[in-house]
Amino acid sequence: MSDLQHTLNQLRAALGETAVLTGAAINQRHYSDWTGHAPACPAALLLPTSTQQVADALRICNAAGQSVVPQGGMTGLAGGAVPRKTDVALSLERLRGIEEIDSAAATVSVWAGTTLQEIQQAALDAGFLFPLDLGARGSCQIGGNIATNAGGNAVIRYGMTRDLVLGLEVVLADGRVLNLLNKMIKNNCGYDLKQCFIGSEGTLGVITRAILKLAPLPGETTTLLCALPDYASAVSLLRRLQRSAGTPQAYELMWQDFFRLGVSWLENPTAPLSQDYPLYVLFESAGPRELLEQTLEAALEAGEVLDAVLASSQTQARALWKIREATGEFPLRMTPLNFDVSLPIGQIGDFAELCRKRLEQRWPGNHSVYFGHIGDSNLHLTVDCNSLPQPAPILEIEELVYTAVGEMGGSVSAEHGIGLLKREFLHHSVNAQARQAMQQLKDCYDPRGILNPGKILG
Known part of the structure; x- marks a missing residue:
């Protein structure tokens, strides 16, 4: 009996036959992420249904020196969840659901396999906003969002995923479970270990549960498209808005080439403003509309804004956003x-x-x-x-x-994230001493190197 077959037999005994798939039983969506980079059928796909099963699986694989690639919704764009044919893929899709919404603490407790859209809807149903938002909201899983420190359009107001995480439950490579769950914003009990796993792309541990911050519902938003003379004006306008009307919900800058492309791809390719301006900014504000109009008037007088369209309805706002969302057409056109x-x-x-x-x-x-x-x-x-x-x-x-x-x-x-696709370029942003410290952290948490090998550091 091969070493792999022996390991698979142990995994089946621990997780059950239906939680360990091989060969043709593995759906091809587990072969690669949205990049389609180097697709490969993994040696096995594990589908645990509890933290204990994740711990058992990692303990068995670690003892055997078997590499494991954690997988979420497979919507990543850096190859971070792409397996090799010798790897065991570990999917979190069966660890799914909302555990609790604590209205007093303004938190939501979730399993890692829960989709972002499910969390957003649960928050809305409870009268809150979960502000992380991505185009892949219906497919991406919160564990993957945390593991890649996902961003999105609302980062300017609410921060990255890192800023929305209060607590985590993480399983280490050897099967130990770290209970880092917490509902408190102020908690300074030594090292903030959860930060090690946010953005680590599954190379240090497997996230199984999370406690996330919720925000108040923002109320009615106003959408505005402005034409600008230069980049400096884009920065000046942003700071003017923050001083006078509050930080926008979104602030999206489009150079002329992108704006023209986005307009040309509209079902009715009519530009809401002349297409001859150097730059355009599309932003949303939840502040009083009158205050926003006053701020816009001051920006026009100062020459920061050359022309503008203020959406008068949700329909018009969506039409403006369709120009910015031309990115969804990139792979087709x-x-x-x-x-x-x-x-x-x-x-x-x-x-x-x-x-x-x-x-x-x-x-x-x-x-x-x-x-x-x-x-x-x-x-x-x-x-x-x-x-x-x-x-x-x-x-x-x-x-x-x-x-x-x-x-x-x-x-x-x-x-x-870095994953596979940006690994060879990491040195442009992270110097040798910092990369060495990253490797030391990896060696500490995963001394046998079984977790997502080849990602980030190689």
Whole structure:
């Protein structure tokens, strides 16, 4: 009997026959994430239904030196949940449900396999808002959101996933269960161990439960699209809004190339503003509409805003957002190479121009578009590989962009983690001493290296 077969027999004895799948019984969605990178059928798929079963599974695999790849909703964009054919995949999809909503503490306690949309709806039903929001809300699981420290459009007001987590339950590689569950905002009992696992992409432990912060419902929001003369005005307008009307719910900047593309893809391709302005910002505010109008008037007088459209209805607001949501059409209308980076806010405009210049010098006539949240330092850049020599020089483009990120002191990963796809570029944002400290942390929590091997650090 092979070592793998012996390990699988132990896993079946501990978890049950229906919780250990192999071969054709494994759904292909477990082969890769949304990137479709290097799909592989894992040696087995584990489907535990309790924390104890996760602990038993990891204890067995650790003793056998069997590698384990934790998986959530498989909506990641960095290859963090992609298995190899020699790995055992561990899915959290059966650890699902809302345990409790504590209205006094304004918290929700959930299992890791619960989808983001389920948590959002449960919060709404209880009169609260769970402010994390992503396009994959119906598929992504909160355990994966936490493991990748997911972002989204509302980070500018509510923070990253890290800022919404009060407590965790985590299973270590050797099967020990860390109860780090907590409902209190103030809790300074030594090292805040939960922070080690938020953003660790399943390389240090497997998250099984979480206690999350809820927010008050924001009330009626106002949506506004503004045309701007330059990047500096985008920053000035943001700070003016924060001083006068409160921090926006969302603040989405679109360069002219992106705006024109988004308008052209509308069902009725009519632009709400002239398409000749350098930049456009779409933002939502939950403050009083009158105060927002006063702030807009001051911005127009100061020259920060050149023209604007204030949505008069939810229908009009949705129409404005459809321009920004053109990203959903990227895979259908181009062959996109997407970058999701962050930089000091004051340098984002310079970075966009630098990348545009270097890309044009290296590949004249290439097509790239720029957009981002910017209020939380986040810029997106997409290059259409159809506009490049074939086969598209993917690695060269990545090195060009990430080198520029490093030159400006930015991060090669704003939202989606490092996984497999950004591992070779991590050095542009994290120096050798810090990477060594990361490896020491990995060696401490997972000395046999069974958890998600090859991700983040290699």
